[in-house]
Amino acid sequence: NAGVMQNPRHLVRRRGQEARLRCSPMKGHSHVYWYRQLPEEGLKFMVYLQKENIIDESGMPKERFSAEFPKEGPSILRIQQVVRGDSAAYFCASSPSPGAFTDTQYFGPGTRLTVL
Amino acid sequence: AQTVTQSQPEMSVQEAETVTLSCTYDTSESDYYLFWYKQPPSRQMILVIRQEAYKQQNATENRFSVNFQKAAKSFSLKISDSQLGDAAMYFCAYAGTASKLTFGTGTRLQVTL
Numbered sequence: 001n002a003g004v005m006q007n008p009r010h011l012v013r014r015r016g017q018e019a020r021l022r023c024s025p026m027k028g029h030s031h032v033y034w035y036r037q038l039p040e041e042g043l044k045f046m047v048y049l050q051k052e053n054i055i056d057e058s059g060m061p062k063e064r065f066s067a068e069f070p071k072e073g074p075s076i077l078r079i080q081q082v083v084r085g086d087s088a089a090y091f092c093a094s095s096p097s098p099g100a101f102t103d104t105q106y107f108g109p110g111t112r113l114t115v116l
Numbered sequence: 117a118q119t120v121t122q123s124q125p126e127m128s129v130q131e132a133e134t135v136t137l138s139c140t141y142d143t144s145e146s147d148y149y150l151f152w153y154k155q156p157p158s159r160q161m162i163l164v165i166r167q168e169a170y171k172q173q174n175a176t177e178n179r180f181s182v183n184f185q186k187a188a189k190s191f192s193l194k195i196s197d198s199q200l201g202d203a204a205m206y207f208c209a210y211a212g213t214a215s216k217l218t219f220g221t222g223t224r225l226q227v228t229l
Contacts, residue, residue: 031215033215033216033217035217035219041221041222042207042219042220042221042222043161043207043217043219044219045216045217045218048215048216055215056214056215056216058216059216089159091161093161093217095215104149104151104163104166105211105217106163107153107160107161107162109158109159109160110159110160110161112159
């Protein structure tokens with residue numbers, strides 16, 4: 001059973017470009033979470049999605065950031081007009097079922113975004 | 117809002133010895149889960165152990181065990197017979213009815229020969 005997949009593992013963008021991060025949850029998992037880890041800090045929650053629905057986006061910056069989890073395909077975290085402060089590791093996690101707070105979240109390897 | 121506090125930025129332990137990492141949390145919820153995750157230099161987040169708040173019995177996974185004190189809102193991780201591969205950042209995390217994980221700031225564990 002493959003784990004959570006994220007790609008790319010490393011992404012370099014210049015200021016003002018768009019960054020698109022992908023996450024494929026574990027097989028059978030229908031809940032996806034995105035977290036951001038700034039250098040030397042812990043992970044901070046960004047957004048929680050189920051298929052075609054955003055459940056909780058309380059951690060998402062109000063501008064430039066968006067996320068989706070379509071019926072088919074991976075979850076996408078999109079950052080428009082990136083700035084140097086967006087440089088961080090972005091982790092995706094998935095969990096299996098409704099009542100998700102009872103389920104353990106399993107993490108992908110992360111995408112390290114560097115903004116030049 | 118829930119908060120998780122790890123007051124030890126760094127800890128060191130000799131190989132084969134035992135070390136305890138501290139974690140406290142604050143919540144008004146009665147049902148929740150607590151986790152310890154390990155982040156080695158590869159940066160992969162690896163689940164170490166999980167504790168359900170309604171269970172009085174402390175969770176154990178091989179060399180890893182927790183001391184869960186619900187009234188004190190304390191959730192420490194004990195690593196026995198420490199190995200070089202245990203060297204990593206360790207994060208304590210809380211999950212309540214909102215599903216999202218709230219993490220502490222982490223403890224960097226060094227294992228020495």
